Amino acid sequence: MSAENGTSKRRPGRRPGSADTRGEILTAARRVFAEKGFDKATVRGIAREAKVDPALVHHYFDTKEGMFAAAMQLPITPDEVIPVLLDGPREELGERLVRLVLRVTAAPETREPMVALIRSAMTNDQAAGMFREFITNALLYQVAARLGVPQLQVEAGFAQMFGVIMGRYVLKLEPLASADHEELVELLGPTLQRYFTP
Amino acid sequence: MSAENGTSKRRPGRRPGSADTRGEILTAARRVFAEKGFDKATVRGIAREAKVDPALVHHYFDTKEGMFAAAMQLPITPDEVIPVLLDGPREELGERLVRLVLRVTAAPETREPMVALIRSAMTNDQAAGMFREFITNALLYQVAARLGVPQLQVEAGFAQMFGVIMGRYVLKLEPLASADHEELVELLGPTLQRYFTP
Structure with a gap:
């Protein structure tokens, strides 16, 4: 792999930095994540698929997690969630x-982008694998x-929260769907x- | 509705009690439940769709809930679940x-039949409506x-339990998927x- 005559191939097919x-x-990331799953996808592989220099990929996206979130149009990345969770009194976590x-x-x-991702994970094994790797490695294991x-x-x-969100927004069970946040x-x-107490 | 010249129409198109x-x-029940939802489907309507006498439907299925469970190939009916829940010490519920x-x-x-029903409820609004009416009216509201x-x-x-079952069997999150029952x-x-304590 690392012995492929790299540099000569790295010339992009499209202008770097075009609109x-x-x-x-x-688009390339979505294709690579779907094909390889979250774990095996690499920035290098996505750059190759997009015909751009890996440095350009890094220019737009700091991390693979961030790129996944952007590719799936997720509104929030684990890098943003984890600090919010940890910042504040432990007993209010x-x-x-x-x-x-x-x-x-x-x-x-x-x-909606999250629900779309979950829907495809529920009905397609490949999407389930991609979602599983992302949610465990990038979020749940980090938090643990x-x-x-x-x-x-x-x-x-x-x-618990997956069930609540599905019950509220997809199955639309009442009174869960109309319950207010404080309740x-x-x-x-x-x-x-309790689950977050060692 | 009740004024339709009922009895003369009730003659079945197929032999009652055939194999x-x-x-x-x-088959008729699946069609009627999908079209009308769980609440609006009636034994009478299902009998009409199946071209049999309503009494014959009652001969095979005691309740609409039981017929829904059989039509969806659910392994267990609310009538069976609720007594199991209530039978035993309240503090071990x-x-x-x-x-x-x-x-x-x-x-x-x-x-698998349950997962199939949930999958269709997650991806199809009509199926979601049918599932919602069944799960709330026949199970959750009764238990409440x-x-x-x-x-x-x-x-x-x-x-909570919906999320656990989806996480375990559909998303296959580890270690949840391999955790043993006692754990x-x-x-x-x-x-x-706590949720079942008034």
Whole structure:
């Protein structure tokens, strides 16, 4: 792999920095993530697929996680979520997480790309693999490690919020779908707090 | 409606009690449930669709809930679940529910019809409506009423177990997918117990 006569091949087929270079990188990223999954996809491989220099990919996207989030049009990246969770009193972490998830999913324009990704993960094995690798490696295992909590507990918390969001916005179960944020924080906060306690 | 010249029309187009009468009723039921939803579907309407006498439908299926479960090939009906939940010490209800859900979903032949129903509810609005009406009216609201617990709390518990089953069997998140039942009972039991406490 590393022995391929690299530099001569690296000449881009399109002008670097052209108006839609970022869009072309994202199109290539979606293709590579779908084909290889999140773990095996590389910035280098995505650059090759987009026919641009890897440095240009790094210019637009700091991390593979950020590129995945952008490619899937996710409104928020793990790099943004994790500090919000950790920043504040540990004993309010459950409540903080519930508020964050409810806030991010309240607006259709931030919710719909996530629901779309989950829908494809529910009905397509390849999409499920991609989603699984992303959600565990980029989010759940990171949170577990930072908090010193077993991964299983973090996944139980993910399952609770996943079920609430699906019940609220996809299945539209009442009264869950109309419940206000404060009511849900009171109901779900202690559950998440317990799962996030070592 | 009730004024239609009923009896003369009720003559079945197929022999009552023929080898696959039950199968024909179920085919008709799937069609009627999909078209009208769970609430508006009636035994009479399903009998008409199947071209059999309503009494014959009642001969095969005691309740509309039972017919829905059979039509969707669900391995268990609310009429069976609710007594299991209520039979036993109230302080072990959370644990009992977790065990029941894990047991019913452990075997592929009982799990897969449920997952199929959920998948279609996640991707199709009509299927979502049918699933929503069934799960709320036939199961969640009944449990809430019998236990004297707010519906929202019962739905939070449903969301927890829905997320666990999807995480375990569809998204296949590790370590959740490989966790054993006892580990999950210990982790999730107290959550359900709290939601099922008035």
